[in-house]
């Protein structure tokens with residue numbers, strides 16, 4: 374009895390356990406069902422014939438299940454199986470597969486789907502069905518297409534910019550990409566330059582400061598670049614660091630300024646020759662002095678020789694030395710004139726402003742002496758060098774000196790008494806912050822406020838026909854801008870007259886701009 378009772382309890386216990394287990398299974402099944410129904414992607418289960426045997430709510434809402442039984446009919450309105458089918462691959466290898474497909478929705482719209490498949494196995498491990506989950510990726514696809522379109526558009530713009538544009542690796546300066554305009558300027562096709570170093574274009578032997586500037590400056594101006602077959606072009610370079618295809622790069626735009634420079638060079642040469650013409654009297658006067666000394670000495674020698682008189686050694690020595698010194702002086706004047714007249718090669722180099730100012734006055738001083746115009750020097754010693762072209766800078770100073778001379782002449786021409794007191798040109802240099810300042814001021818007529826904004830315009834002159842060309846200040850302005858400098862009217866000197874204020878960035882600054890790294894480049 375007691376054994377039977379015991380057995381009864383055991384069976385009852387097992388029965389309760391089985392019941393609980395069944396309840397749990399039912400609950401789990403319901404949970405899976407809910408999950409299956411409510412996941413935000415379409416799910417279908419297909420047998421080996423690609424018949425849809427089960428599907429979730431999202432699937433029913435999206436696709437037209439009344440179309441037929443087969444997945445290819447429901448998804449794509451096809452009569453036969455698709456050529457590429459992730460479900461058939463899953464049946465073949467038992468693995469999960471992925472594909473991207475375009476399908477037609479219930480409402481007839483075409484959508485883009487990301488498809489993922491997985492096998493369903495029976496108790497024996499055999500694949501009896503496959504589950505196919507699809508996520509609507511239409512928006513992502515549209516974004517991708519939009520991105521591709523916009524990339525294409527920007528690439529077309531990039532390619533059609535008339536200036537050469539390069540994309541450089543910031544460390545090696547290798548060319549990662551470039552546009553079509555490179556060919557027009559350099560003669561190289563795009564394929565020929567890609568992966569070459571951008572530094573190869575620079576003509577100079579020492580490329581270290583270009584290398585430095587590419588990473589530290591935002592522009593490099595008026596440098597020589599060599600194209601195919603060694604053709605040399607003058608270029609201005611603009612550099613901007615940016616991101617390109619997820620990589621940090623330098624976007625480098627080049628403008629070919631060769632033609633502009635050639636035109637400028639011709640114009641400035643013409644104006645230089647006009648200046649030389651204007652200075653001819655002064656130079657003749659300057660040359661006259663050494664010639665007079667030589668003439669006097671030779672006359673003395675000839676007289677002594679014709680009278681058969683001995684020349685004392687001391688006098689002979691003294692006079693020969695004078696002749697020698699004066700020939701040197703005449704030579705210097707002629708060489709200087711020749712240098713001044715020579716066409717500039719438009720190269721920028723390190724220039725000491727004080728030296729150029731002194732040199733300009735060397736050939737101009739006679740002009741001033743003849744007119745009793747005094748020169749007051751206020752030069753600051755040990756000025757840092759600037760990047761310029763000494764010949765063209767001298768041309769600027771001579772233009773300013775001619776204008777000052779003319780201004781003074783005009784003022785004194787109006788005066789009744791021919792008193793030369795007060796005829797004065799002051800030449801001042803100074804270092805202010807990171808700029809070298811030059812001021813040329815005079816005690817002439819000054820510039821009336823009404824024309825102050827016109828004086829830098831080409832061909833603007835208030836001088837008589839044949840006297841002024843109106844080119845002096847406009848050419849000077851262009852030259853100074855090439856040196857990254859500036860010229861403007863300064864404060865009117867006390868007592869009247871004009872003052873021209875010029876400033877130039879010191880060499881170090883033209884090498885490294887505001888955000889330059891701290892490196893010692895002054896010695897380069």
Ligand SMILES: Nc1ncnc2c1ncn2[C@@H]1O[C@H](COP(=O)(O)OP(=O)(O)O)[C@@H](O)[C@H]1O
Pocket residue numbers: 772776777780815817818819820828829833834835836840841842843844845846847870871872
């Ligand atoms: N130092 C100066 N004093 C008075 N006027 C000046 C001075 N410098 C320039 N100007 C004015 O600016 C004009 C333009 O100068 P510039 O371009 O050198 O041409 P140009 O000397 O041939 O007239 C001059 O005609 C003159 O009116």
Ligand SMILES: [Mg+2]
Pocket residue numbers: 772775776841843844845846
């Ligand atoms: Mg002038």
